[in-house]
Amino acid sequence: MKLGVSLASVHVVDDHASGAQWLIERARVCAEAGLDLLSMGDQHNVPVPYYQNVPMIGRLMAEWPTDRPIGALFLLPLWHPVLAAEQIGTLATMSRVPFVIQTGIGGGESTFAAMGKQLNRRAKDLDESIRVIKALLSGETVHSERFGITGAHISPRPPVGVEWWIGAGAPVALDRAARAGDCWYGSAGLTPESGAAQLAIYLDACERHGRTPHAAVRKDVIVLADGDRARRLGDDLVAAGYRGMPRAAVAYGGVDDVAEQLSVFKDIGFDEVTVRCMTVSQADAIETLALCGEVRAALA
Numbered sequence: 001m002k003l004g005v006s007l008a009s010v011h012v013v014d015d016h017a018s019g020a021q022w023l024i025e026r027a028r029v030c031a032e033a034g035l036d037l038l039s040m041g042d043q044h045n046v047p048v049p050y051y052q053n054v055p056m057i058g059r060l061m062a063e064w065p066t067d068r069p070i071g072a073l074f075l076l077p078l079w080h081p082v083l084a085a086e087q088i089g090t091l092a093t094m095s096r097v098p099f100v101i102q103t104g105i106g107g108g109e110s111t112f113a114a115m116g117k118q119l120n121r122r123a124k125d126l127d128e129s130i131r132v133i134k135a136l137l138s139g140e141t142v143h144s145e146r147f148g149i150t151g152a153h154i155s156p157r158p159p160v161g162v163e164w165w166i167g168a169g170a171p172v173a174l175d176r177a178a179r180a181g182d183c184w185y186g187s188a189g190l191t192p193e194s195g196a197a198q199l200a201i202y203l204d205a206c207e208r209h210g211r212t213p214h215a216a217v218r219k220d221v222i223v224l225a226d227g228d229r230a231r232r233l234g235d236d237l238v239a240a241g242y243r244g245m246p247r248a249a250v251a252y253g254g255v256d257d258v259a260e261q262l263s264v265f266k267d268i269g270f271d272e273v274t275v276r277c278m279t280v281s282q283a284d285a286i287e288t289l290a291l292c293g294e295v296r297a298a299l300a
Contacts, residue, residue, distance in 0.1 A: 001263075002272040003296035004037025004069070005030045005289065006218060007060075008279075009051050019049050020056070022282050027060040029286050031068075033293030037274060038064050039102060042073040045114035054087045061094045071100025071165070076129040077122035078106055078115045081144070082152045084129070085136040092158035099158055102185055103130070104167030123172075130164070130180050137162060165216060171201050178205035178213070186217035188276070191248040196268045203269075216272035217265050220250045222280055223291040227254025237278055250278065255291055259298035266299060273299070 007026055011019030030038055038060060040053040053072040064070050072091070074084055092099035105122050106112070112119045128146045135142045141153045166181035168174045177184040184202045186195055199215055206213040220243070224230035234252030242250070251261035262273050275292055277285040 001266040001299040002036040003299055004274045005035050006039045006041060006274050006276045008276055009041050010048055012048050016049050020051060023051060023056055026285060026289055027063040029289045031064050033290050035292060037069045039071045042075045044078055045111045057091060066096045069097050069100050070095055071102055073102040075106035076103050077125040078117055081129040081132040081147060085133045086154050089154055089157045093156050098161045098163045100163045100165055102165040174198060174202045175205045178202055178211050179209045183214040183216055188218040188220050189245050189249050190217055191246060192264045192268060195265060199269055215270045216274055217270045218274050220278045221258055221275045222252035222278050223255060223258045223288045223295060227257055233280060255294045259295045263299060
């Protein structure tokens with residue numbers, strides 16, 4: 001089982017430059033720990049410091065080996081597909097392996113309104129955006145009535161291609177992941193029970209579409225040498241309603257504890273796990289990411 005990382009994009013700091021520096025430090029530690037993937041999320045119209053994925057990933061590529069996968073989440077219903085394809089194409093030129101495009105449907109009326117988008121169009125927008133971006137990245141000249149696109153083409157394009165990780169939970173979305181994606185990207189809120197149920201739907205859809213299944217899951221974690229302290233921190237966050245997630249959806253403790261909690265998803269049938277630090281101090285986040293290298297070795 002591979003273990004990658006999705007770096008947290010929100011850092012509530014008075015000095016906004018320090019949040020960017022924290023991300024650079026975390027990426028450097030992840031590279032040294034030998035993690036299999038580096039990525040960042042995507043969100044817009046956020047009232048606290050949220051470090052946007054394209055400029056940050058571009059900077060973090062300087063800390064990341066070019067022969068190891070790197071990528072970013074793009075909530076494509078919020079993006080113009082030509083702009084997204086151009087950004088992806090440029091980022092991909094700085095890597096010697098396929099760039100990982102993670103995507104999902106997005107949500108939030110206020111977010112869509114701020115970006116001039118309509119929430120009730122998002123499913124069909126996502127499908128058409130995937131079609132348009134795939135064509136653009138393949139070097140085609142593209143037209144799209146839905147987006148008002150005529151004769152679009154882009155360059156540069158990914159020199160070694162891309163991988164599509166599509167986030168999904170509902171059956172229709174899991175079908176999209178099987179039909180249009182290279183990997184289903186399960187949400188951080190999945191428990192072993194809900195993960196197994198959704199994986200079964202995805203596997204069935206892959207069989208219908210004649211696609212080879214590949215499944216990854218996001219997990220929020222704390223890993224400290226002092227496992228008791230990690231458990232106290234984790235218990236306090238869960239008790240306070242951490243992201244609305246149940247205890248079974250997160251993993252925390254020492255290296256062996258976290259490896260055991262994540263191995264349940266391996267046993268279910270997930271091929272990869274992408275971790276993110278729970279809301280802890282920078283020092284604890286650095287220790288967590290460094291020790292994730294040992295968790296990775298245990299899972300492998």
